[in-house]
Every structure is written in C-alpha cells, then in structure tokens.
Amino acid sequence: MDLLFYDGIDWEREFAPFRTHCEECRGLCCTLLYFAKCEGFPADKSSGVPCHHQKPDGRCGIFQELASRRLYGCLAYDCFGAGQRLAARTEVITNWEAVPQPRRELLFRAFLDLAQICQSQWYLTLASLLRPARGLLPQINALRERGQKAETLSAEELACFDIIPYRKDVSHLLGQVWEQVEPLLCKPARRQPILKSYAGKKMRGKDLAGKNFSTADLSRADLRGANLYGANFLGADLRETDLRGVDLSHGLFLTQFQVNSALGDADTKLPPYLLRPPFASAGAWGPPFPVKKQPRF
Ligand code: SF4
Numbered sequence: 238m239d240l241l242f243y244d245g246i247d248w249e250r251e252f253a254p255f256r257t258h259c260e261e262c263r264g265l266c267c268t269l270l271y272f273a274k275c276e277g278f279p280a281d282k283s284s285g286v287p288c289h290h291q292k293p294d295g296r297c298g299i300f301q302e303l304a305s306r307r308l309y310g311c312l313a314y315d316c317f318g319a320g321q322r323l324a325a326r327t328e329v330i331t332n333w334e335a336v337p338q339p340r341r342e343l344l345f346r347a348f349l350d351l352a353q354i355c356q357s358q359w360y361l362t363l364a365s366l367l368r369p370a371r372g373l374l375p376q377i378n379a380l381r382e383r384g385q386k387a388e389t390l391s392a393e394e395l396a397c398f399d400i401i402p403y404r405k406d407v408s409h410l411l412g413q414v415w416e417q418v419e420p421l422l423c424k425p426a427r428r429q430p431i432l433k434s435y436a437g438k439k440m441r442g443k444d445l446a447g448k449n450f451s452t453a454d455l456s457r458a459d460l461r462g463a464n465l466y467g468a469n470f471l472g473a474d475l476r477e478t479d480l481r482g483v484d485l486s487h488g489l490f491l492t493q494f495q496v497n498s499a500l501g502d503a504d505t506k507l508p509p510y511l512l513r514p515p516f517a518s519a520g521a522w523g524p525p526f527p528v529k530k531q532p533r534f
C-alpha cells in the first residue's frame with residue numbers, strides 16, 4: 238500500500254481540467270502578461286501588449302522554434318488551464334491596439350485571478366488524493382466547490398473577485414494537510430525550520446524525505462541522487478534546479494511550471510500528476526538561464 242496516495246487513482250482524469258490547451262486559447266498569456274527578455278521571453282514588454290511574435294489569431298508565430306531560440310520562459314509557462322477558460326467566455330480580439338486600455342486591464346486582472354483559482358484547484362486536487370489527509374476531506378471538498386464556482390465567473394466578475402481570502406483559506410488548509418503528512422515521513426528531531434534559500438546548494442545524495450521546501454528558493458540547487466520521497470515543493474522556486482536522475486514520483490505539490498523550469502533527463506521520475514515537458518529532447522530538458530518566477534503561493 239502506498240503511504241501517500243490512494244490506490245487506483247486515475248491521475249489523468251483528476252488533473253485534466255488544469256492542463257493547458259493553448260490551441261483553444263488565443264495566446265492570452267502572450268498578450269496579457271508582462272515579461273522580460275532576461276527571464277527567457279523574446280523581449281521586455283508590458284501587460285496588455287501582444288508579443289511581437291503573435292499572429293493575428295493570437296497564436297505564436299515561432300512556436301516550433303521556441304527551444305532553438307532558447308525562449309525557456311515561453312516554454313516553461315503554465316496557466317493551469319486559465320487561458321482556455323477565459324478565452325471561451327470573452328470576445329475574440331484580433332486587433333489589440335483597438336482595445337481600450339481599461340478593457341485590457343480588466344482582462345489582465347481576470348486572467349491573473351483565474352490562473353490563481355486554477356492553481357489553487359490544482360493543489361486542492363492533489364490534497365484530496367493524499368491518504369494521510371483523509372480527515373480533512375470535507376474541508377478540501379468545500380474549498381474545491383468554492384473554487385469551481387469562482388472558475389465560472391465572467392471576465393467582469395473575475396476582475397472584481399477578491400482572490401485574497403480564497404487564497405488565504407487554501408493556503409491555511411494546505412498547511413493543515415502538510416501537518417498530517419509530515420509526521421509520517423520525518424521524525425520531529427529531523428524537522429528543521431524552513432531555510433528559505435537553498436539557491437545553488439549542493440544537496441546531492443542527501444536524505445530529504447518529508448522535507449518541507451514550501452516557498453523555498455531551490456534555484457540552481459543540485460538535488461541529484463537525493464531522497465525526495467514526500468518532500469513538499471509547494472511554491473518553491475525550481476528554476477534551473479538540477480533534477481537529473483531524481484526520483485520525484487512521490488514529490489508533493491509540484492506544478493508543471495516548476496518542473497518545466499528545472500533541469501531533467503530521461504532518468505528523472507516525475508510524479509504521476511505531471512507530464513514530461515513537451516519540449517524535452519531525448520527525455521532531457523533544461524533552460525540555460527533563469528525563467529520567470531512562478532507566482533508565490
Ligand atoms: S514567443 Fe511565442 S510563446 Fe513566447 S510570448 Fe511570444 S507569442 Fe508567446
């Protein structure tokens with residue numbers, strides 16, 4: 238019996254609602270978000286301004302070349318399915334220059350809120366599948382229902398949605414979930430206060446089972462050969478973290494964005510709720526320079 242996950246989980250069905258379907262979106266992230274060249278995007282740009290590589294239908298004109306152009310910010314970004322959801326309930330925009338500034342700002346706020354709601358739903362879905370958290374299932378399901386209602390709001394309603402109390406409640410509950418998991422994996426004597434920065438740290442071969450890395454900076458850290466069974470990666474920064482050959486099959490609260498922005502290879506074992514980055518070549522992937530930070534949770 239698996240200590241962490243229930244048996245017989247249909248992982249793809251559970252997480253399918255939060256996979257991105259860029260073909261159903263009109264490149265909303267490429268227009269609505271601001272980004273910087275130094276973070277692996279093609280140029281510095283403000284929010285509400287289309288990327289200069291976007292075609293009139295919003296799609297990326299250089300999609301096949303993103304890896305060869307080393308645009309790892311573009312490759313790593315993941316909206317948890319917010320893009321296709323918002324695109325389905327907003328007008329088709331082919332000329333952003335004609336869109337008044339207030340409308341652009343509204344869509345930007347709506348997109349950010351929806352992405353955070355979907356991210357929260359991602360975490361809550363994983364929490365609901367954790368055996369040690371079964372006593373918290375009613376609270377987890379209640380918050381999932383609240384998120385599901387918020388997901389259906391119009392762009393106008395989303396832009397006014399007060400995301401802070403919702404995120405606070407999710408964050409509090411995820412903390413309670415972790416309190417159920419941690420004692421099973423890590424004896425009190427081994428529990429150390431969360432060291433927020435492990436940036437560049439060599440942790441090769443260490444026993445980090447049940448380690449709480451939530452919101453920690455693990456960028457460029459070397460985790461090769463480490464035991465990461467049940468380690469908590471909630472909101473951790475994994476940009477350029479060396480995960481080559483690492484077994485993450487029981488890593489908790491990881492996201493596609495985190496894994497996309499790390500370094501991995503054909504021997505990296507991902508948790509069953511994540512996909513191998515689509516831009517991996519011969520099973521290996523890894524940006525040569527930092528990509529945009531995932532929003533902190
Ligand atoms: S290069 Fe392509 S994927 Fe990257 S921001 Fe521009 S349009 Fe989007």
Ligand code: SF4
Nearest residue numbers: 259262264266316320
């Ligand atoms: S907003 Fe999401 S679905 Fe749309 S293009 Fe960006 S990543 Fe893809």
